[in-house]
Amino acid sequence: MTGLQLLGFGQNGWGAWLLVAALMTLAVTATALAIGAVLGALVASARLSGSRTLSFFGHVYTTIFRGVPELLIIYLIYFGGASGLTAIAQSMGYDGFFGMPSFVAGSLAVGIISGAYQAEVFRGAYQAIPKGELEAAAAIGMSRALRFRRIIIPQVLRLAIPGLGNVWQLSLKDSALVSVTGLVELMRASQVAAGSTRQYFMFYIVGGALYLVLTSLSDRVFNGAERKANRSMPSAAIGKV
Template sequence: MEWIEMLGFGPQGWGGVLLLAALMTVALTLAALAVGAVTGAVIAAAKLSRFRVARVLGDVYTTVFRGVPELLVIYLFYFGGSTLVTTVGQWFGAEGFIGVPPFVIGALAVGMISGAYQAEVYRAAVLAVSRGELEAARAMGMAPLVVFRRILIPQVLRFALPGIGNVWQLSLKDSALISVTGLAELLRTSQVAAGSTHQYFTFFVAGGALYLVMTGISNRIFNKAEAQVGKSFRRNFARN
Protein backbone atom coordinates (compact mmCIF):
# COMPACT_ATOMS: atom_id res chain seq x y z
CA MET A 1 0.00 0.00 0.00
CA GLU A 2 1.15 3.54 -0.75
CA TRP A 3 0.88 4.87 2.79
CA ILE A 4 2.97 1.98 4.13
CA GLU A 5 5.70 2.83 1.63
CA MET A 6 5.59 6.51 2.61
CA LEU A 7 5.90 5.68 6.30
CA GLY A 8 8.57 3.04 5.70
CA PHE A 9 12.36 3.25 5.77
CA GLY A 10 12.97 2.85 2.05
CA PRO A 11 14.23 5.49 -0.42
CA GLN A 12 10.75 7.07 -0.64
CA GLY A 13 9.84 6.53 2.99
CA TRP A 14 9.71 9.11 5.77
CA GLY A 15 9.91 6.65 8.65
CA GLY A 16 13.55 7.34 9.53
CA VAL A 17 13.06 11.10 9.32
CA LEU A 18 10.03 10.93 11.61
CA LEU A 19 11.92 8.84 14.16
CA LEU A 20 14.82 11.31 14.16
CA ALA A 21 12.30 14.12 14.64
CA ALA A 22 10.79 12.22 17.58
CA LEU A 23 14.26 11.92 19.13
CA MET A 24 14.70 15.67 18.64
CA THR A 25 11.41 16.20 20.46
CA VAL A 26 12.59 14.04 23.37
CA ALA A 27 15.96 15.84 23.50
CA LEU A 28 14.23 19.22 23.49
CA THR A 29 11.86 18.15 26.26
CA LEU A 30 14.72 16.77 28.38
CA ALA A 31 16.64 20.04 28.01
CA ALA A 32 13.52 22.04 28.85
CA LEU A 33 12.83 19.87 31.90
CA ALA A 34 16.40 20.45 33.14
CA VAL A 35 16.05 24.22 32.68
CA GLY A 36 12.69 24.07 34.42
CA ALA A 37 14.06 22.01 37.31
CA VAL A 38 16.69 24.63 38.13
CA THR A 39 14.31 27.54 37.60
CA GLY A 40 11.51 25.82 39.50
CA ALA A 41 13.73 25.09 42.49
CA VAL A 42 14.80 28.74 42.69
CA ILE A 43 11.23 30.01 42.37
CA ALA A 44 9.94 27.49 44.90
CA ALA A 45 12.60 28.64 47.37
CA ALA A 46 11.53 32.24 46.74
CA LYS A 47 7.85 31.42 47.32
CA LEU A 48 8.73 29.66 50.58
CA SER A 49 11.06 32.44 51.71
CA ARG A 50 10.39 34.45 54.83
CA PHE A 51 11.15 37.59 52.84
CA ARG A 52 8.09 39.21 51.34
CA VAL A 53 9.93 40.58 48.29
CA ALA A 54 11.12 37.10 47.33
CA ARG A 55 7.61 35.67 47.75
CA VAL A 56 6.11 38.41 45.60
CA LEU A 57 8.70 37.88 42.85
CA GLY A 58 8.04 34.14 42.93
CA ASP A 59 4.29 34.69 42.67
CA VAL A 60 4.77 37.10 39.76
CA TYR A 61 6.91 34.58 37.89
CA THR A 62 4.45 31.71 38.24
CA THR A 63 1.49 33.94 37.42
CA VAL A 64 3.10 35.29 34.25
CA PHE A 65 4.42 32.04 32.83
CA ARG A 66 1.29 30.08 33.66
CA GLY A 67 -1.03 32.83 32.46
CA VAL A 68 0.59 33.91 29.18
CA PRO A 69 -0.04 31.55 26.22
CA GLU A 70 2.91 29.25 25.57
CA LEU A 71 3.12 30.22 21.90
CA LEU A 72 3.45 33.90 22.84
CA VAL A 73 6.28 33.07 25.24
CA ILE A 74 8.08 31.20 22.46
CA TYR A 75 7.67 34.13 20.05
CA LEU A 76 8.97 36.56 22.68
CA PHE A 77 12.00 34.38 23.37
CA TYR A 78 12.71 33.77 19.69
CA PHE A 79 12.45 37.33 18.40
CA GLY A 80 13.53 38.99 21.64
CA GLY A 81 16.51 36.67 22.04
CA SER A 82 17.65 37.19 18.46
CA THR A 83 17.30 40.96 18.84
CA LEU A 84 19.31 40.90 22.06
CA VAL A 85 22.08 38.76 20.55
CA THR A 86 22.18 40.96 17.46
CA THR A 87 22.47 44.10 19.57
CA VAL A 88 25.27 42.63 21.69
CA GLY A 89 27.02 41.42 18.55
CA GLN A 90 26.92 44.88 17.04
CA TRP A 91 28.62 46.24 20.15
CA PHE A 92 31.56 43.97 19.31
CA GLY A 93 31.61 44.84 15.62
CA ALA A 94 29.35 42.16 14.17
CA GLU A 95 27.19 43.07 11.20
CA GLY A 96 23.73 41.95 10.22
CA PHE A 97 21.11 39.93 12.02
CA ILE A 98 22.27 37.15 14.36
CA GLY A 99 19.75 34.41 14.91
CA VAL A 100 19.61 32.26 18.02
CA PRO A 101 19.51 28.47 17.39
CA PRO A 102 15.89 27.27 17.55
CA PHE A 103 16.82 24.38 19.86
CA VAL A 104 18.30 26.78 22.43
CA ILE A 105 15.26 29.06 22.20
CA GLY A 106 12.92 26.10 22.51
CA ALA A 107 14.70 24.67 25.53
CA LEU A 108 14.73 28.04 27.28
CA ALA A 109 11.15 29.00 26.44
CA VAL A 110 9.57 25.64 27.29
CA GLY A 111 11.94 25.35 30.27
CA MET A 112 10.82 28.66 31.72
CA ILE A 113 7.19 27.63 31.31
CA SER A 114 7.97 24.25 32.85
CA GLY A 115 9.77 26.01 35.70
CA ALA A 116 6.59 27.83 36.70
CA TYR A 117 4.75 24.53 37.08
CA GLN A 118 7.68 22.73 38.69
CA ALA A 119 7.96 25.53 41.24
CA GLU A 120 4.44 24.78 42.46
CA VAL A 121 5.19 21.05 42.54
CA TYR A 122 8.33 21.57 44.64
CA ARG A 123 6.61 24.06 46.94
CA ALA A 124 3.75 21.64 47.61
CA ALA A 125 6.22 18.79 48.17
CA VAL A 126 8.22 20.80 50.72
CA LEU A 127 5.04 21.74 52.57
CA ALA A 128 4.02 18.07 52.63
CA VAL A 129 7.15 17.04 54.53
CA SER A 130 6.43 16.45 58.21
CA ARG A 131 7.65 19.39 60.28
CA GLY A 132 8.10 16.98 63.20
CA GLU A 133 10.78 15.01 61.37
CA LEU A 134 12.74 18.14 60.59
CA GLU A 135 12.49 19.39 64.16
CA ALA A 136 13.54 15.98 65.50
CA ALA A 137 16.58 15.95 63.20
CA ARG A 138 17.62 19.39 64.39
CA ALA A 139 17.07 18.34 68.01
CA MET A 140 19.45 15.42 67.45
CA GLY A 141 22.13 17.88 66.39
CA MET A 142 22.08 17.22 62.65
CA ALA A 143 23.74 19.92 60.59
CA PRO A 144 21.41 21.83 58.25
CA LEU A 145 23.12 20.36 55.18
CA VAL A 146 22.68 16.83 56.52
CA VAL A 147 19.00 17.48 57.25
CA PHE A 148 18.60 18.83 53.73
CA ARG A 149 20.34 15.85 52.12
CA ARG A 150 19.06 12.96 54.20
CA ILE A 151 15.56 14.03 55.18
CA LEU A 152 14.22 16.89 53.09
CA ILE A 153 15.43 15.93 49.59
CA PRO A 154 14.32 12.24 49.68
CA GLN A 155 10.83 13.16 50.85
CA VAL A 156 10.49 16.08 48.45
CA LEU A 157 11.47 13.73 45.62
CA ARG A 158 8.86 11.24 46.75
CA PHE A 159 6.07 13.80 46.91
CA ALA A 160 7.13 15.72 43.80
CA LEU A 161 7.70 12.84 41.37
CA PRO A 162 4.03 12.41 40.29
CA GLY A 163 3.77 16.14 39.63
CA ILE A 164 7.04 16.15 37.70
CA GLY A 165 5.61 13.39 35.52
CA ASN A 166 2.66 15.62 34.68
CA VAL A 167 4.98 18.55 33.93
CA TRP A 168 7.00 16.30 31.61
CA GLN A 169 3.87 15.43 29.63
CA LEU A 170 2.98 19.12 29.45
CA SER A 171 6.45 20.02 28.19
CA LEU A 172 6.36 17.18 25.67
CA LYS A 173 3.23 18.67 24.13
CA ASP A 174 4.54 22.24 24.37
CA SER A 175 7.59 21.19 22.37
CA ALA A 176 5.33 20.95 19.31
CA LEU A 177 4.94 24.74 19.43
CA ILE A 178 8.67 25.13 18.70
CA SER A 179 7.83 24.14 15.12
CA VAL A 180 7.09 27.85 14.49
CA THR A 181 10.84 28.57 14.81
CA GLY A 182 11.72 26.05 12.10
CA LEU A 183 13.21 23.38 14.38
CA ALA A 184 12.78 19.94 12.81
CA GLU A 185 10.97 18.36 15.73
CA LEU A 186 8.12 15.89 15.27
CA LEU A 187 5.29 18.27 14.39
CA ARG A 188 7.41 20.33 12.00
CA THR A 189 8.68 17.20 10.25
CA SER A 190 5.13 15.83 9.97
CA GLN A 191 4.08 19.11 8.35
CA VAL A 192 6.97 18.99 5.89
CA ALA A 193 6.27 15.35 4.99
CA ALA A 194 2.56 16.06 4.59
CA GLY A 195 3.24 19.07 2.36
CA SER A 196 5.74 17.18 0.23
CA THR A 197 3.48 14.20 -0.39
CA HIS A 198 0.05 15.87 -0.03
CA GLN A 199 -0.85 13.06 2.37
CA TYR A 200 -1.80 15.30 5.27
CA PHE A 201 -4.03 12.87 7.12
CA THR A 202 -1.48 10.05 6.94
CA PHE A 203 1.44 12.00 8.31
CA PHE A 204 -0.48 13.89 10.97
CA VAL A 205 -1.91 10.60 12.23
CA ALA A 206 1.62 9.12 12.18
CA GLY A 207 2.91 12.12 14.13
CA GLY A 208 0.10 11.82 16.66
CA ALA A 209 0.82 8.10 17.05
CA LEU A 210 4.50 8.83 17.79
CA TYR A 211 3.46 11.39 20.43
CA LEU A 212 1.23 8.74 22.02
CA VAL A 213 4.10 6.25 21.98
CA MET A 214 6.39 8.76 23.71
CA THR A 215 3.67 9.53 26.23
CA GLY A 216 3.08 5.86 26.96
CA ILE A 217 6.78 5.14 27.45
CA SER A 218 7.13 8.21 29.66
CA ASN A 219 4.21 7.08 31.82
CA ARG A 220 5.80 3.67 32.35
CA ILE A 221 9.16 5.23 33.26
CA PHE A 222 7.62 7.61 35.78
CA ASN A 223 5.38 4.90 37.26
CA LYS A 224 8.41 2.66 37.80
CA ALA A 225 10.36 5.57 39.28
CA GLU A 226 7.51 6.35 41.69
CA ALA A 227 7.28 2.69 42.72
CA GLN A 228 11.05 2.50 43.26
CA VAL A 229 11.16 5.71 45.30
CA GLY A 230 8.20 4.56 47.38
CA LYS A 231 9.83 1.17 47.97
CA SER A 232 13.12 2.78 49.04
CA PHE A 233 11.28 5.17 51.36
CA ARG A 234 9.36 2.33 53.02
CA ARG A 235 12.57 0.29 53.39
CA ASN A 236 14.41 3.18 55.01
CA PHE A 237 11.47 3.93 57.27
CA ALA A 238 11.29 0.29 58.43
CA ARG A 239 15.06 0.27 59.02
CA ASN A 240 14.80 3.37 61.22
Protein backbone atom coordinates in the same frame (compact mmCIF):
# COMPACT_ATOMS: atom_id res chain seq x y z
CA MET B 1 3.25 5.13 -3.59
CA THR B 2 1.35 3.22 -0.97
CA GLY B 3 1.01 4.33 2.63
CA LEU B 4 3.43 1.65 3.81
CA GLN B 5 6.04 2.81 1.31
CA LEU B 6 5.64 6.43 2.41
CA LEU B 7 6.09 5.41 6.06
CA GLY B 8 8.94 3.03 5.29
CA PHE B 9 12.68 3.47 5.63
CA GLY B 10 13.49 3.23 1.94
CA GLN B 11 14.78 5.96 -0.33
CA ASN B 12 11.39 7.63 -0.69
CA GLY B 13 10.05 6.74 2.76
CA TRP B 14 9.56 9.18 5.63
CA GLY B 15 9.95 6.70 8.49
CA ALA B 16 13.53 7.61 9.40
CA TRP B 17 12.71 11.33 9.15
CA LEU B 18 9.83 10.94 11.62
CA LEU B 19 11.86 8.85 14.07
CA VAL B 20 14.73 11.34 14.09
CA ALA B 21 12.18 14.12 14.64
CA ALA B 22 10.71 12.15 17.57
CA LEU B 23 14.18 11.95 19.10
CA MET B 24 14.52 15.71 18.64
CA THR B 25 11.22 16.14 20.48
CA LEU B 26 12.59 14.10 23.37
CA ALA B 27 15.82 16.12 23.35
CA VAL B 28 13.92 19.43 23.52
CA THR B 29 11.67 18.13 26.29
CA ALA B 30 14.53 16.69 28.37
CA THR B 31 16.57 19.88 28.04
CA ALA B 32 13.54 21.98 28.93
CA LEU B 33 12.80 19.81 31.98
CA ALA B 34 16.39 20.25 33.20
CA ILE B 35 16.22 24.03 32.74
CA GLY B 36 12.83 24.09 34.44
CA ALA B 37 14.13 22.02 37.36
CA VAL B 38 16.83 24.60 38.11
CA LEU B 39 14.43 27.54 37.76
CA GLY B 40 11.68 25.73 39.65
CA ALA B 41 13.97 24.89 42.57
CA LEU B 42 15.13 28.51 42.81
CA VAL B 43 11.59 29.90 42.62
CA ALA B 44 10.26 27.36 45.13
CA SER B 45 13.09 28.30 47.51
CA ALA B 46 12.15 31.95 47.10
CA ARG B 47 8.47 31.20 47.81
CA LEU B 48 9.41 29.25 50.94
CA SER B 49 12.19 31.56 52.15
CA GLY B 50 9.98 33.65 54.43
CA SER B 51 11.13 36.82 52.67
CA ARG B 52 8.17 38.79 51.42
CA THR B 53 10.23 40.28 48.59
CA LEU B 54 11.55 36.94 47.33
CA SER B 55 8.14 35.34 47.72
CA PHE B 56 6.55 38.17 45.74
CA PHE B 57 8.96 37.79 42.82
CA GLY B 58 8.53 34.03 42.88
CA HIS B 59 4.77 34.45 42.78
CA VAL B 60 5.06 36.90 39.87
CA TYR B 61 7.19 34.41 37.92
CA THR B 62 4.77 31.52 38.35
CA THR B 63 1.75 33.72 37.63
CA ILE B 64 3.18 35.14 34.40
CA PHE B 65 4.57 31.97 32.88
CA ARG B 66 1.57 29.84 33.80
CA GLY B 67 -0.86 32.48 32.53
CA VAL B 68 0.70 33.71 29.29
CA PRO B 69 0.20 31.54 26.16
CA GLU B 70 3.15 29.24 25.52
CA LEU B 71 3.42 30.29 21.87
CA LEU B 72 3.89 33.91 22.91
CA ILE B 73 6.77 32.93 25.21
CA ILE B 74 8.42 31.01 22.35
CA TYR B 75 8.10 33.99 20.02
CA LEU B 76 9.52 36.35 22.67
CA ILE B 77 12.53 34.13 23.33
CA TYR B 78 13.20 33.33 19.66
CA PHE B 79 12.77 36.77 18.11
CA GLY B 80 13.61 38.79 21.21
CA GLY B 81 16.73 36.69 21.77
CA ALA B 82 17.84 37.27 18.18
CA SER B 83 17.35 41.03 18.60
CA GLY B 84 19.30 40.96 21.85
CA LEU B 85 22.19 38.98 20.35
CA THR B 86 22.30 41.33 17.36
CA ALA B 87 22.35 44.41 19.61
CA ILE B 88 25.17 42.96 21.73
CA ALA B 89 27.18 42.02 18.63
CA GLN B 90 26.74 45.47 17.12
CA SER B 91 27.83 47.12 20.36
CA MET B 92 31.05 45.10 20.06
CA GLY B 93 31.64 46.27 16.51
CA TYR B 94 30.21 43.32 14.57
CA ASP B 95 27.80 43.86 11.69
CA GLY B 96 24.92 41.73 10.51
CA PHE B 97 22.10 39.79 12.09
CA PHE B 98 22.68 37.15 14.72
CA GLY B 99 19.86 34.63 14.97
CA MET B 100 18.84 32.61 18.00
CA PRO B 101 19.42 28.86 17.41
CA SER B 102 16.05 27.13 17.17
CA PHE B 103 16.94 24.34 19.58
CA VAL B 104 18.30 26.74 22.18
CA ALA B 105 15.34 29.11 21.87
CA GLY B 106 12.76 26.32 21.98
CA SER B 107 14.33 24.49 24.91
CA LEU B 108 14.78 27.71 26.86
CA ALA B 109 11.20 28.87 26.24
CA VAL B 110 9.64 25.52 27.17
CA GLY B 111 12.05 25.29 30.12
CA ILE B 112 10.97 28.68 31.48
CA ILE B 113 7.33 27.60 31.23
CA SER B 114 8.18 24.24 32.82
CA GLY B 115 9.99 26.02 35.64
CA ALA B 116 6.82 27.85 36.65
CA TYR B 117 4.98 24.55 37.07
CA GLN B 118 7.90 22.74 38.68
CA ALA B 119 8.21 25.52 41.26
CA GLU B 120 4.70 24.74 42.49
CA VAL B 121 5.42 20.99 42.42
CA PHE B 122 8.55 21.42 44.55
CA ARG B 123 6.83 23.83 46.92
CA GLY B 124 3.92 21.45 47.45
CA ALA B 125 6.32 18.51 47.95
CA TYR B 126 8.26 20.42 50.61
CA GLN B 127 5.09 21.37 52.45
CA ALA B 128 4.03 17.71 52.44
CA ILE B 129 7.12 16.64 54.42
CA PRO B 130 6.02 15.72 57.97
CA LYS B 131 7.13 18.58 60.22
CA GLY B 132 8.00 16.08 62.92
CA GLU B 133 10.89 14.75 60.82
CA LEU B 134 12.45 18.17 60.51
CA GLU B 135 11.90 18.92 64.19
CA ALA B 136 13.41 15.59 65.20
CA ALA B 137 16.44 16.21 63.00
CA ALA B 138 16.95 19.64 64.56
CA ALA B 139 16.51 18.17 68.04
CA ILE B 140 19.36 15.68 67.59
CA GLY B 141 21.68 18.44 66.42
CA MET B 142 21.61 18.11 62.62
CA SER B 143 22.85 21.23 60.89
CA ARG B 144 20.63 22.92 58.30
CA ALA B 145 22.89 21.72 55.48
CA LEU B 146 22.73 18.13 56.76
CA ARG B 147 18.94 18.29 57.13
CA PHE B 148 18.68 19.63 53.61
CA ARG B 149 20.86 16.87 52.18
CA ARG B 150 19.54 13.88 54.12
CA ILE B 151 15.89 14.74 54.71
CA ILE B 152 14.56 17.56 52.56
CA ILE B 153 16.05 16.67 49.14
CA PRO B 154 15.19 12.92 49.26
CA GLN B 155 11.67 13.61 50.52
CA VAL B 156 10.97 16.42 48.06
CA LEU B 157 12.17 14.35 45.11
CA ARG B 158 10.07 11.36 46.19
CA LEU B 159 6.93 13.41 46.70
CA ALA B 160 7.46 15.45 43.53
CA ILE B 161 7.68 12.52 41.11
CA PRO B 162 3.94 12.40 40.20
CA GLY B 163 3.85 16.16 39.64
CA LEU B 164 7.06 16.09 37.63
CA GLY B 165 5.52 13.39 35.45
CA ASN B 166 2.66 15.73 34.66
CA VAL B 167 5.07 18.58 33.92
CA TRP B 168 7.04 16.29 31.58
CA GLN B 169 3.87 15.45 29.66
CA LEU B 170 2.99 19.14 29.46
CA SER B 171 6.47 20.01 28.16
CA LEU B 172 6.33 17.15 25.67
CA LYS B 173 3.18 18.61 24.15
CA ASP B 174 4.50 22.19 24.35
CA SER B 175 7.52 21.09 22.30
CA ALA B 176 5.19 20.87 19.29
CA LEU B 177 4.95 24.66 19.37
CA VAL B 178 8.70 24.94 18.85
CA SER B 179 8.05 24.03 15.21
CA VAL B 180 7.29 27.72 14.57
CA THR B 181 11.02 28.43 14.95
CA GLY B 182 11.85 26.00 12.12
CA LEU B 183 13.24 23.25 14.35
CA VAL B 184 12.45 19.86 12.80
CA GLU B 185 10.83 18.08 15.72
CA LEU B 186 7.92 15.67 15.44
CA MET B 187 5.24 18.25 14.66
CA ARG B 188 7.35 20.00 12.04
CA ALA B 189 8.38 16.70 10.44
CA SER B 190 4.75 15.59 10.21
CA GLN B 191 3.84 18.92 8.63
CA VAL B 192 6.64 18.74 6.05
CA ALA B 193 5.88 15.11 5.17
CA ALA B 194 2.17 15.84 4.83
CA GLY B 195 2.79 18.88 2.62
CA SER B 196 5.30 17.09 0.41
CA THR B 197 3.13 14.03 -0.22
CA ARG B 198 -0.33 15.62 0.09
CA GLN B 199 -1.14 12.81 2.54
CA TYR B 200 -2.22 15.17 5.29
CA PHE B 201 -4.56 12.82 7.14
CA MET B 202 -2.10 9.93 7.22
CA PHE B 203 0.96 11.85 8.39
CA TYR B 204 -0.87 13.88 11.03
CA ILE B 205 -2.42 10.66 12.36
CA VAL B 206 1.02 9.04 12.44
CA GLY B 207 2.46 12.09 14.18
CA GLY B 208 -0.30 11.95 16.78
CA ALA B 209 0.30 8.23 17.26
CA LEU B 210 4.02 8.85 17.85
CA TYR B 211 3.17 11.48 20.47
CA LEU B 212 0.92 8.93 22.18
CA VAL B 213 3.77 6.39 22.14
CA LEU B 214 6.09 8.93 23.75
CA THR B 215 3.58 9.91 26.42
CA SER B 216 2.72 6.27 27.17
CA LEU B 217 6.37 5.31 27.57
CA SER B 218 6.91 8.39 29.73
CA ASP B 219 4.04 7.34 31.98
CA ARG B 220 5.64 3.93 32.47
CA VAL B 221 8.99 5.50 33.34
CA PHE B 222 7.55 7.90 35.91
CA ASN B 223 5.25 5.27 37.41
CA GLY B 224 8.23 2.95 37.77
CA ALA B 225 10.27 5.72 39.39
CA GLU B 226 7.43 6.46 41.79
CA ARG B 227 7.10 2.80 42.81
CA LYS B 228 10.85 2.53 43.32
CA ALA B 229 10.96 5.71 45.41
CA ASN B 230 8.05 4.55 47.60
CA ARG B 231 9.04 0.91 48.03
CA SER B 232 10.74 1.58 51.36
CA MET B 233 7.74 3.52 52.67
CA PRO B 234 4.95 1.82 54.64
CA SER B 235 1.72 1.55 52.65
CA ALA B 236 -0.21 3.50 55.27
CA ALA B 237 2.30 6.35 55.15
CA ILE B 238 2.15 6.50 51.35
CA GLY B 239 -1.63 6.64 51.47
CA LYS B 240 -1.55 9.56 53.88
CA VAL B 241 0.86 11.49 51.62
